[in-house]
Amino acid sequence: MQKSYLMAPGPTPVPEQVALRMAAPAIHHRTPQFSRLFRETHEGLKYLLQTENDVLMLASSGSGAMEGAVVNAMSSSEKAIVINGGKFGERWGKICEAYGLEVLWLNYPWGAPADPAQVEELLLQHENVGAVFVQACDTASTVAHPVACLGKLVQKHPRTLLVVDGITAVGAADIAMDRDGIDMLLVGSQKALMLPPGLACVGVSTKAWEKISQSDMPRFYFDFQKERKALAKDTTAYTPAASLITGLHEVLAMIRQEGLAHLHKRTELLARAARAGLQALGLELLAPAAPAASCSGARLPESLDGKALVRYLRDTMGVTVAGGQDHLEGKIIRINHMGYVDSFDIVTALAALEMALHRFGQPVKLGQGVAAAQEILLERYPS
Amino acid sequence: MQKSYLMAPGPTPVPEQVALRMAAPAIHHRTPQFSRLFRETHEGLKYLLQTENDVLMLASSGSGAMEGAVVNAMSSSEKAIVINGGKFGERWGKICEAYGLEVLWLNYPWGAPADPAQVEELLLQHENVGAVFVQACDTASTVAHPVACLGKLVQKHPRTLLVVDGITAVGAADIAMDRDGIDMLLVGSQKALMLPPGLACVGVSTKAWEKISQSDMPRFYFDFQKERKALAKDTTAYTPAASLITGLHEVLAMIRQEGLAHLHKRTELLARAARAGLQALGLELLAPAAPAASCSGARLPESLDGKALVRYLRDTMGVTVAGGQDHLEGKIIRINHMGYVDSFDIVTALAALEMALHRFGQPVKLGQGVAAAQEILLERYPS
Amino acid sequence: MQKSYLMAPGPTPVPEQVALRMAAPAIHHRTPQFSRLFRETHEGLKYLLQTENDVLMLASSGSGAMEGAVVNAMSSSEKAIVINGGKFGERWGKICEAYGLEVLWLNYPWGAPADPAQVEELLLQHENVGAVFVQACDTASTVAHPVACLGKLVQKHPRTLLVVDGITAVGAADIAMDRDGIDMLLVGSQKALMLPPGLACVGVSTKAWEKISQSDMPRFYFDFQKERKALAKDTTAYTPAASLITGLHEVLAMIRQEGLAHLHKRTELLARAARAGLQALGLELLAPAAPAASCSGARLPESLDGKALVRYLRDTMGVTVAGGQDHLEGKIIRINHMGYVDSFDIVTALAALEMALHRFGQPVKLGQGVAAAQEILLERYPS
Amino acid sequence: MQKSYLMAPGPTPVPEQVALRMAAPAIHHRTPQFSRLFRETHEGLKYLLQTENDVLMLASSGSGAMEGAVVNAMSSSEKAIVINGGKFGERWGKICEAYGLEVLWLNYPWGAPADPAQVEELLLQHENVGAVFVQACDTASTVAHPVACLGKLVQKHPRTLLVVDGITAVGAADIAMDRDGIDMLLVGSQKALMLPPGLACVGVSTKAWEKISQSDMPRFYFDFQKERKALAKDTTAYTPAASLITGLHEVLAMIRQEGLAHLHKRTELLARAARAGLQALGLELLAPAAPAASCSGARLPESLDGKALVRYLRDTMGVTVAGGQDHLEGKIIRINHMGYVDSFDIVTALAALEMALHRFGQPVKLGQGVAAAQEILLERYPS
Structure with a gap:
């Protein structure tokens, strides 16, 4: 299973x-x-x-x-x-x-x-x-x-x-x-x-x-x-x-x-957490100047076969993210944070990405992307 | 309920x-x-x-x-x-x-x-x-x-x-x-x-x-x-x-x-039953020369408010059939017999129609349309 | 199907x-x-x-x-x-x-x-x-x-x-x-x-x-x-x-x-319709003196194999009713009218029973039980 | 939401x-x-x-x-x-x-x-x-x-x-x-x-x-x-x-x-990951000598209100874990790893626990429990 x-x-x-x-x-x-x-x-x-x-x-x-x-x-x-x-x-x-x-x-x-x-x-x-x-x-x-x-x-x-x-x-x-x-x-x-x-x-x-x-x-x-x-x-x-x-x-x-204001705020928080996690893993954001609230993209290391990574995440790990299209095919990864998504979906995506990058020989420190995301997600949970 | x-x-x-x-x-x-x-x-x-x-x-x-x-x-x-x-x-x-x-x-x-x-x-x-x-x-x-x-x-x-x-x-x-x-x-x-x-x-x-x-x-x-x-x-x-x-x-x-042959045969049987039932109630078929296998239409008595009848069937009796469109609005009734439909759906539609016609003052004999349909539906159930 | x-x-x-x-x-x-x-x-x-x-x-x-x-x-x-x-x-x-x-x-x-x-x-x-x-x-x-x-x-x-x-x-x-x-x-x-x-x-x-x-x-x-x-x-x-x-x-x-009063009234109406239908088919009620509101039972003709009839209804016609238990096994039929049941379920059960009795050689007139039930069910649908 | x-x-x-x-x-x-x-x-x-x-x-x-x-x-x-x-x-x-x-x-x-x-x-x-x-x-x-x-x-x-x-x-x-x-x-x-x-x-x-x-x-x-x-x-x-x-x-x-052998192996892996994560957060296992494959328990710091922590996880963070019963009430936390559970559920539970402990003033390093679990979960995903 x-x-x-x-x-x-x-x-x-x-x-x-x-x-x-x-x-x-x-x-x-x-x-x-x-x-x-x-x-x-x-x-x-x-x-x-x-x-x-x-x-x-x-x-x-x-x-x-x-x-x-x-x-x-x-x-x-x-x-x-x-x-x-x-x-x-x-x-x-x-x-x-x-x-x-x-x-x-x-x-x-x-x-x-x-x-x-x-x-x-x-x-x-x-x-x-x-x-x-x-x-x-x-x-x-x-x-x-x-x-x-x-x-x-x-x-x-x-x-x-x-x-x-x-x-x-x-x-x-x-x-x-x-x-x-x-x-x-x-x-x-x-x-x-x-x-x-x-x-x-x-x-x-x-x-x-x-x-x-x-x-x-x-x-x-x-x-x-x-x-x-x-x-x-x-x-x-x-x-x-x-x-x-x-x-x-x-x-x-x-x-x-939920209310529109809360919905937008929650999505923005998840977006910030996703971006922080991706960056903590040393990945460069695809749209750093004007990143979307709905989904985040990051460039993968040049040496990496991005299509294989996305396939590994989906078929071996069960985590479906998106890769790149057209000239970005195989070069980026895209993660969703709109809709029926909450903190621990971002954590899941990042934890899986860390493990997959590790399996693909990248020098990633497990837990590092997750920790960066958690730091931001804490805002969602007041004392 | x-x-x-x-x-x-x-x-x-x-x-x-x-x-x-x-x-x-x-x-x-x-x-x-x-x-x-x-x-x-x-x-x-x-x-x-x-x-x-x-x-x-x-x-x-x-x-x-x-x-x-x-x-x-x-x-x-x-x-x-x-x-x-x-x-x-x-x-x-x-x-x-x-x-x-x-x-x-x-x-x-x-x-x-x-x-x-x-x-x-x-x-x-x-x-x-x-x-x-x-x-x-x-x-x-x-x-x-x-x-x-x-x-x-x-x-x-x-x-x-x-x-x-x-x-x-x-x-x-x-x-x-x-x-x-x-x-x-x-x-x-x-x-x-x-x-x-x-x-x-x-x-x-x-x-x-x-x-x-x-x-x-x-x-x-x-x-x-x-x-x-x-x-x-x-x-x-x-x-x-x-x-x-x-x-x-x-x-x-x-x-x-089910197999296409059986599907077509079953639908045709339901269609014949529906038509027999409608006719037994004294209604005239809308397309007697070339009736469809998928649905049957019948003209309602001129004196009847067909829109009210369809509304009564739906809102008072819970049985949704179709009325007429454009120039046939209020003048006909249409009953489905394609898809996820079986004998007793035809029986239901006819029994409801009988009762509604009765309520609208038509001289219908309860059970008469149903009986005509049953006669044909028997073919579906071999001894 | x-x-x-x-x-x-x-x-x-x-x-x-x-x-x-x-x-x-x-x-x-x-x-x-x-x-x-x-x-x-x-x-x-x-x-x-x-x-x-x-x-x-x-x-x-x-x-x-x-x-x-x-x-x-x-x-x-x-x-x-x-x-x-x-x-x-x-x-x-x-x-x-x-x-x-x-x-x-x-x-x-x-x-x-x-x-x-x-x-x-x-x-x-x-x-x-x-x-x-x-x-x-x-x-x-x-x-x-x-x-x-x-x-x-x-x-x-x-x-x-x-x-x-x-x-x-x-x-x-x-x-x-x-x-x-x-x-x-x-x-x-x-x-x-x-x-x-x-x-x-x-x-x-x-x-x-x-x-x-x-x-x-x-x-x-x-x-x-x-x-x-x-x-x-x-x-x-x-x-x-x-x-x-x-x-x-x-x-x-x-x-x-729905309200309890309406629920009880509706169930009683369905019960009366079911009993009227069974009797119109010439069947004797099992509990004529004090019939239940929830379900009706009727004795089948002695000559009939009641177990085969119930099996035929279920396996050939798709209509699951109950037969008898213990010493009444094979001798009666029982029909439900409590719960998520409405007029046309009673009609369905009776129409199916008519057709099955016919197939088992009983001299039943198709539509007769249904008509008797409809007569009573009309009360549910005011003009 | x-x-x-x-x-x-x-x-x-x-x-x-x-x-x-x-x-x-x-x-x-x-x-x-x-x-x-x-x-x-x-x-x-x-x-x-x-x-x-x-x-x-x-x-x-x-x-x-x-x-x-x-x-x-x-x-x-x-x-x-x-x-x-x-x-x-x-x-x-x-x-x-x-x-x-x-x-x-x-x-x-x-x-x-x-x-x-x-x-x-x-x-x-x-x-x-x-x-x-x-x-x-x-x-x-x-x-x-x-x-x-x-x-x-x-x-x-x-x-x-x-x-x-x-x-x-x-x-x-x-x-x-x-x-x-x-x-x-x-x-x-x-x-x-x-x-x-x-x-x-x-x-x-x-x-x-x-x-x-x-x-x-x-x-x-x-x-x-x-x-x-x-x-x-x-x-x-x-x-x-x-x-x-x-x-x-x-x-x-x-x-x-899945096969029983794989099922048992998978559950044991999740169990080991959960225990490693709990221990990496400085928590003491409840049953260190003979821990169950199905669920893990850990003692919470004495100073902590364990009932409040479990409530916070559930009501504020959306993550339902179990606390303790009888004399362990308020003193432990229990996490499931049997049934319809996979790697990222363990990651989720641990990430949430880290954040909740942080909110309750414990000196926990975010990502540390997750990382310890990931290390073991990697076994589930061969190169």
Whole structure:
């Protein structure tokens, strides 16, 4: 027997009570009973996104919602500014190009946050920028982009939206749609929402609705206006991912009970502990300047076969963390601290990493990463 | 306390063992462990669709897969023949039009099956028909269209695909993709697959792949070629609906254990019993010429408030059936017999209907519909 | 695939929400968290038994609680009056004899209720009767004994207790411990409490506590005084059946929500419907004079192999009912209507029985039993 | 939100797959379907107890099985040797006395193993010793008694049985009923069997059956001969704890898959790691001479309020460990390593303990206990 510990930045562990809630017999999704649950879930989403805007619920994974954002926010003659500092930043651009849109790329090394000044410059250079697309956190590089700063900039441009992929950020970091000037804010079920994948949510601002009404892009399944009409009747345009919405209802109740402020503080504490542990093991952080609250990445020693290390942790030790993608494949390790995670999950990930590094011949002192994390985690437990 | 009985044609009841399987801790979807489950699920889908073709798994509800079929099967200069004999037939046309395609509509009264001769005529009249779009069963009208006949016709046209929405048919009726000459065959999780909604599968023929490679339609999330590449590596292009795929793995094991032939025979028996019961109550079938195996519809007496009847059955009696949509709203009742349904669910639906009709002042003889159904259900239980 | 329908008088179906509640991670049973749940469960039991007395929770099946009742209620020099009108009545006597007690047997044909006059006579004839042991309902014979009458009688005898096995009665029939003069009242988890077996509860009156304190019988695991001390501290003397107590907490919340009066009325309605259905099929009730609210029994035609019929119902049709025990083996059928059961479960049981009788060559008219039941079940659904 | 980590020596965590298995709809326990499951479970128990003997399954907690052992093994004229080195040793004697048996007490300080020479001496001094009662491990003192040595001794005495409470030992340590000369071996569900409490199993040797047949003790619910007869028909004498037996079936499949040798080795490794961690924190082991494989105990610094520490760990940190009982209350801490436990549970318990000790003003170096444990746990993960 070997126990499994899931510590990758999505999918994250589903709380037992949520998993069991979703296992209960379904309510038909076209009934007043489901409508009530749907309405309450919508209210909970507005609390989570800190917004008075509509928040749509789409039966798709996050990439589907990203496509939805593009084909609703943009018109065919507009240009898109895409902040690309990781695999998911790149995806924004690919979607735009698939739909024939001109992309103004702002590329950053993975791990470096976007520079708002460069965005401002582009906005001044180019007329007809339909939207700025960015990640609040790019999962692939564990960097947090300065979303609130971008919000301030973009708000000055009446024809330009700020579209934020908050899939690996909302529910971990303090991102407030209304306060921060975000026009579309995306959330995915399998991250801080502690659910299986297959549900994506998009908050849409008044400014965005105005633009959507003028958009000439082709769309059907991800037609936000049709969803908005359905939302007003407490339902969805097409068959909803009903079991995930039921789970989300439970998750949002848990989040409300904890309170957003506490949730953000707890996640930040776990993040600091994870980073302290990684650094105490002599590893260099992937995004030292702007590390995400949701997950931490660290570079592995050059001599190490990082893919083998991640495989060893998962298959021999039972601890699933993430490695790197694309050009970082085999070179980094990524650890989750959003969602259904607490102090001793961080301790577990670090203890396992120490032991695995030791097995891979690295001169690591057992307990050293753990101790550095414990030092910080103590803050969670007052005398 | 009141027990709930779910008898609508989607969502259908999820077997307890499947619901519990999905409640188990998740396997990360980017691991060899999940890949094995994914591969086995794919094999099971090929068994279910009776095909050697690839079967893609999309994180969306059925309408998303319909859009996917359109934007992959068609090119912008092509025309679409759409068989419209119900709400879902109409949806094929709406999607095509949303993407700027010219639609050749073949409209039928709800409940009437398509006439292959008319399709043939259109195919001869029009060059450049990219695809014929049809439902194997239109849930809204409970009619079964002659898919195999259409297959024979369309196969003669090398540039035309037969695209079949089998969402409310595959797993209920005997639809064999390869034998019947279907180029794209769609399945949805919440019908005969006995799962919650949020997963759609699409079988794609060699002829279809050839056409897809030449398609110039815009697409990203529903890019079948990208999915095909991922499928070859036992994964999906974007984050999969992992919990539903896990459930599907269990469902397909159940289906294999029963055997397709038995499954189709059992469903047909339940369908005949349901129809006999409805008719014994003096109700007229909605699709008498070509009734679906998956669900049965019957017209309610004109004098009756059908919406109130459906509400009474659900809210007062605990039995959820479906009413009518669009112009049939309040005029019909629809009962499910696909998926996790057995003899006594049909008995339950009919007994409840008898009692509700009685309460609504109809001159129904209690037990009469049940008896007619029992007569047929006896075949299921040999001496 | 074949669906299973559980219609035997124990174990009865566990509601999904209860089963899922018990599947959640356990709380350690020696913590304040569990103590709170335990205390609330105890309050719920007092509501269910309609008593101000202590209600003990024992980790055992009902027979263990019966032994507990005997070794606590009696002293070695006392005699026991045992009302034996079924398998479980007989068990009271066997337990007493195993512990060397003299038994005054009052035997009744299975299905006949006890005659209070005979009990009174015995009480007058014999000094030193420690207790009268009776079933509120004997599951084996589906008879209800006149517990309230016996309570009135026994109350006049200061040294005699009325010990009632309410395992197949409490939660189905209106049995009020305090009002009816019951000194020990036993409940079992797998009957009207809708739980798996393994938990038994015993209400104990003040009069009983007095007698227990003087009892000289050997006991350890079923030492009620030790349990009472533990109960005062919101716990049990030995490790409790914690998962079942957790489930009971949920069940009692469901029962409170429905309300006892409604629960009893609903069960009585289902009972009347079941009896009407059985009689409409030409079957003779097993306990016509005093039928139980919890389950109904009927004699099968002499010519019929009743064991084969029950087997056929279960293995071929998926409907589990109970046959007869001891001398009634193969001669009767018993159907449950307590616990998580509603109208259409009765319909299912009767429809299946009709079809099975037909298959066994009986001249039954399909739908006839169902119609008789429906007639009564209509009362549950007002216009 | 706070996650809970259960690390007390019973109840231990239930594996998710086992909890979900028990949540599935029940099979009636008097059917061939359940009999098959029961028979396979019995085979699995024989594998676990390493015996060819019958293993009875009782619906009770461990104390009920202890009473059962006493009233079946003994006759009223016989004496009992009771090895009392902890709370549960004492319980053997209390049960014997409750049934009027003469007890020859062999008392040991909590934590000290029994001395076989003293047992031998008593056996030579006294004729008519019916049985020697001992714990394989006394949970209260975390000591392992020399069961195999006692087996050798007792085997020489044809009228004396060795009765071993293996509740906190079987499934953790290598106890082989047949090899070690044990006549009755008790197991409880909520320890190494990873189940909720409420099921106890007792292996019974041929020598024991012979004695049982001559026993004159009163008994009914715990009548082993009646259970043996039922076991031969793949059932139990009284209603079984069916959900727990279903869970046990799953657990035994897991154990078989791992293999007993690996299971014992893994548990021993976790035990060594836990002890190394406790000692590295400067704590003195409770049973240094003969520590149990199942759980470890350590004395807390005299100055420390141990009850407050355990409460802090549980209520503030979410980590449930056990404190001391009776005269050790507030003075020790006990950590579990049997059942569904793996390396990082030990790490978690130790990391939490370090932090709690720090918060209670102890001069502990964070990470030190963890490091000592990691050093040993590395053995589990080969290069």
